[in-house]
Amino acid sequence: xxxxxxxxxxxxxxxxxxxxxxxxxxxxxxxxxxxxxxxxxxxxxxxxxxxxxxxxxxxxxxxxxxxxxxxxxxxxxxxxxxxxxxxxxxxxxxxxxxxxxxxxxxxxxxxxxxxxxxxxxxxxxxxxxxxxxxxxxxxxxxxxxxxxxxxxxxxxxxxxxxxxxxxxxxxxxxxxxxxxxxxxxxxxxxxxxxxxxxxxxxxxxxxxxxxxxxxxxxxxxxxxxxxxxxxxxxxxxxxxxxxxxxxxxxxxxxxxxxxxxxxxxxxxxxxxxxxxxxxxxxxxxxxxxxxxxxxxxxxxxxxxxxxxxxxxxxxxxxxxxxxxxxxxx
Amino acid sequence: xxxxxxxxxxxxxxxxxxxxxxxxxxxxxxxxxxxxxxxxxxxxxxxxxxxxxxxxxxxxxxxxxxxxxxxxxxxxxxxxxxxxxxxxxxxxxxxxxxxxxxxxxxxxxxxxxxxxxxxxxxxxxxxxxxxxxxxxxxxxxxxxxxxxxxxxxxxxxxxxxxxxxxxxxxxxxxxxxxxxxxxxxxxxxxxxxxxxxxxxxxxxxxxxxxxxxxxxxxxxxxxxxxxxxxxxxxxxxxxxxxxxxxxxxxxxxxxxxxxxxxxxxx
Numbered sequence: 001x002x003x004x005x006x007x008x009x010x011x012x013x014x015x016x017x018x019x020x021x022x023x024x025x026x027x028x029x030x031x032x033x034x035x036x037x038x039x040x041x042x043x044x045x046x047x048x049x050x051x052x053x054x055x056x057x058x059x060x061x062x063x064x065x066x067x068x069x070x071x072x073x074x075x076x077x078x079x080x081x082x083x084x085x086x087x088x089x090x091x092x093x094x095x096x097x098x099x100x101x102x103x104x105x106x107x108x109x110x111x112x113x114x115x116x117x118x119x120x121x122x123x124x125x126x127x128x129x130x131x132x133x134x135x136x137x138x139x140x141x142x143x144x145x146x147x148x149x150x151x152x153x154x155x156x157x158x159x160x161x162x163x164x165x166x167x168x169x170x171x172x173x174x175x176x177x178x179x180x181x182x183x184x185x186x187x188x189x190x191x192x193x194x195x196x197x198x199x200x201x202x203x204x205x206x207x208x209x210x211x212x213x214x215x216x217x218x219x220x221x222x223x224x225x226x227x228x229x230x231x232x233x234x235x236x237x238x239x240x241x242x243x244x245x246x247x248x249x250x251x252x253x254x255x256x257x258x259x260x261x262x263x264x265x266x267x268x269x270x271x272x273x274x275x276x277x278x279x280x281x282x283x284x285x286x287x288x289x290x291x292x293x294x295x296x297x298x299x300x301x302x303x304x305x306x307x308x309x310x311x312x313x314x315x316x317x318x319x320x321x322x323x324x325x326x327x328x329x
Numbered sequence: 330x331x332x333x334x335x336x337x338x339x340x341x342x343x344x345x346x347x348x349x350x351x352x353x354x355x356x357x358x359x360x361x362x363x364x365x366x367x368x369x370x371x372x373x374x375x376x377x378x379x380x381x382x383x384x385x386x387x388x389x390x391x392x393x394x395x396x397x398x399x400x401x402x403x404x405x406x407x408x409x410x411x412x413x414x415x416x417x418x419x420x421x422x423x424x425x426x427x428x429x430x431x432x433x434x435x436x437x438x439x440x441x442x443x444x445x446x447x448x449x450x451x452x453x454x455x456x457x458x459x460x461x462x463x464x465x466x467x468x469x470x471x472x473x474x475x476x477x478x479x480x481x482x483x484x485x486x487x488x489x490x491x492x493x494x495x496x497x498x499x500x501x502x503x504x505x506x507x508x509x510x511x512x513x514x515x516x517x518x519x520x521x522x523x524x525x526x527x528x529x530x531x532x533x534x535x536x537x538x539x540x541x542x543x544x545x546x547x548x549x550x551x552x553x554x555x556x557x558x559x560x561x562x563x564x565x566x567x568x569x570x571x572x573x574x575x576x577x578x579x580x581x582x583x584x585x586x587x588x589x590x591x592x593x594x595x
Contacts, residue, residue, distance in 0.1 A: 036362035036460055043459060153591040155582045165578050187464050187475070189457035190361060190369045194464050196473060201441075201490075203466050203473045205455055205572055220574035296475070299488040303578045304440045304512075307585060314589035321591065 032232050032262045035188050039208075040232040042193070042260055045185045045297060046268045046290035048176045049113055054286070056120035056127030064127065066117045114267045114289035121176070121286040123271075129284060132249055136279040140249045152317035155310070162310070164302035166221050166245060169199030172238065173247065173256055173272040176288060184290065185297045186260070186268075193227060193234055200302045206236055213239050219252065221245040233261040251278040266292045358500055358534035361458055366500050366534055368456045368463075371565040371572065374449035374542075377404030379436075381518035382558055384411055391431050407449075409557040413520060419551040426519025434517055438585060439577035441472050441489035443513030444506045444528050445544040445558065453565050455572050463495060463502070468572045476504055484508030487524060502532040515546075523550040538564035 033041040056063075066074060120127040132140075150157050160166040169181050174197075176182065183198035195204045206227040214224045216239075224240035236258040243252040259271040268290040275283035358366040377385070384406040390399040415423060426433055436442065442450055452468040463476040476493040484492030484507060491509035495502060511524040531543040540562040547555040 038362070043461070150591075154589075155586040163578060163582065165576060185475070187457060187459050187462065189459055189464070190367070192369075192455075192457050194457050194466065196464070196475070201471060201473050203464075203471055205457065205466050207571065211569060214569075214571070214573070218573065221576060222574055296482075296485070298485065299441075299490055301441055301489050303581075304489060310586060311589060314586060318589060318591070 030264055037188070037190055039188060039229060040234070040262070041188065042186050042234060042262055042268065043188055044268070045183055045293045045295040047293040048174060048182050048184065048270070048288055048290045050116075050121070050176045050288060051113065052116060052118055052121050054121045054175065055129065056122065060119050060127070062125040062127070063119055064123065064125070066119060068117075071117050114291035116287075116289050118287065121288055123285050123287050129248060130280045130282055133279060133281060136249055136251070139251065139278075140246075152314065155314065158310075158313070160221075160244065162313070164200065164306050167199045167202075167302060170197045170202035170222075171245070171247065172204075172222060173258060173274060173286070174270065174288070175286075181300060183293055183295075183297050184268075185295065193236075196297060198297045198300055200300050208234070213237075216240060223254070223256065230259075233259050235259050247274065249279055250274070250276045253278050263289075268292070355500070356535055359537075363460050365458065365497060366502070367458070368502060368532060368534065368540065369458050371453050371455045371570045372540060372562040373453040373565055374451075374560055375563055376407065376449065376560055377402045378407045378449040378558070378560060379446065379451055379516055380404060382406065382408050382516050382520055383413065383518070385518070407558045407560045409559065412556070414553045414556055416551060416553055419521075423519050423521060426514070426521055428519075430517055430519055433519070435513055436517065437581065439470055439581040440512065441470060442467070443489055443509050444474070444491055444493070445530060445546070446513060446515055447472055447474075447490070448530075448542060448544070448562070449560060452575060453570070453572060466572060468575045470575065470577050481505070489513060491526075491528075498531075500533055502530075504530040504532070506530065521551070522546070522548045525550045532562075535561065538566055540564075 035041045035043070122128060147157055152158075155163060161168055168177060174184065181199045185194075185196040185198070187194040187196070191207060191209050193206045193208055195206065197203070202222065204222065204225050206225045208227045208229060210228055211226055213226060218224070218240060219242045220240055221242055221244065223238040223245070225236050225238045227234055227236040229235070236256075238256040238258070239254075241250075241252050241254045245254075247254060247256075254274060254276045257273045259269075261269045261271075263269050270288045270290055271285065273283050273285040274280075358368070361367045361369070380401055381404065385401070385404055387403040388401040390401055392399060413423075431437055436446075436450070447454065447465075447467050447469065450467070450469045454465055454467040454469075457464040457466065460478075462478050464473065465476065466473045472490060474490045474493050476495040478495050481494040482492075487508045487510045489510060489512070491506045493504050493506050495504045497503070506528040507526075509522075509524070509526050509528075511522065511526075514521050525548050527547040529545045529547075531541075533541045533543075535541045541559065542562050543557060543559040545555055545557045546552070
């Protein structure tokens, strides 16, 4: 698919030039600094906007990386206003209803990006999410069918995101997908790392002292995260998910391993592997470079501002029913 | 006679609301790697201040079906002098708030609690100290704030948890909180404030596992003078203590949206 895109070429060029990973890989002597406690210092505010699609475009087969020449050519095509299948422009892509993206800072092409030469965020020769197991397809289809025709019956029938319980940008693993409210702040204290998602002030306080997970009887939308350091990399292991916090159709056996490191001063490299024996026949992994961003992270209070909007959705449905009942009489 | 005088004096001190710890010798806390008093840990108040900052008797809870469960526990005042100096119009509003507590309290709706209420809600919170800032993560509603420990900065906008600038005064972490919106309360007794609220908090280690917490509350639109609350905060010393997920939105939805459920068809 090829589309014309009305974007600012100058802004785009600036963005590509400014992206750390678009340049030659590190021959620099930069090493990650240490906190006073002696742990690698990953602290800062980072944004995960990207132009790289999650799954690899079909035509590229098992090719994981662009060569320098191919990458330059791809960027040139994008700069000339063509959006190839290879680039995922999120909100900046053509859509039926267009907001003035520049006004609200939603335009991914104007965001600070840590671009990379990967052909997809998912790593490995296949470059896509493994097929869902038949029982997982059945489970997800049944859940969807159960809600069909009842979408507006009650708050319980609405998606978690609409209810401000679990927003897209706070879900883990953290997949890019929005160019707004996608900041992550990392703070390190003695024996803990805090990951604060801008979206809905979602905060994970992760112990790094090697303690085990909490009892499997306790289930959490965001799961239970414990961490440890491997060299300069923070490794975070998360289990204890609920069956409602499905990640791409996963169940409550979802097991997530995330790795955070800083390949250079401007970049946080985020890598994750997910497995769920009830959903996929094998684990799969992705890699997302995040760009250092300017703070502070503002407070995002979703539920506190949701009353009017949410009431309107349900009341609208009740009013329609009322009208339908009257017409039937 | 001497003994009687001593008792009278002791009562006078209690009545004046002078916290007990003002008489305890100074304690020097262990240090962080960068030399600051080490307040890292999971902390929790152990009182009924969230029911009412002022002294209160035990009372029937709002849900009769629950019997003695979730009745209102009695509690001593955490307010210095046990008097909240409301301006006349504000005093009337507090009474109204209290009468309509279940309908109006932002905690019933699972809204962010603001400061100082976040501190003494009946849930733990965790202090995480880094060199540049101190995070306070609260179990209730996943509330959080980042306290800037560098040169003080101005809030970019009002918010539920406000804008916190901190500094050290000897052993004490002093946090200046401004730019809170007017929608949070202090407790379930309808004590409230306006958007002009200014809170200065003081966290002072008293021993390895106890912090003294004080908050001076100033709001010229609601109170005739600044007033102060104080209470100890206790370390959660259980092995493996940690914050758990308490996303309370789903517990507030029936209250907020239940009336809009589809009626069962006849």
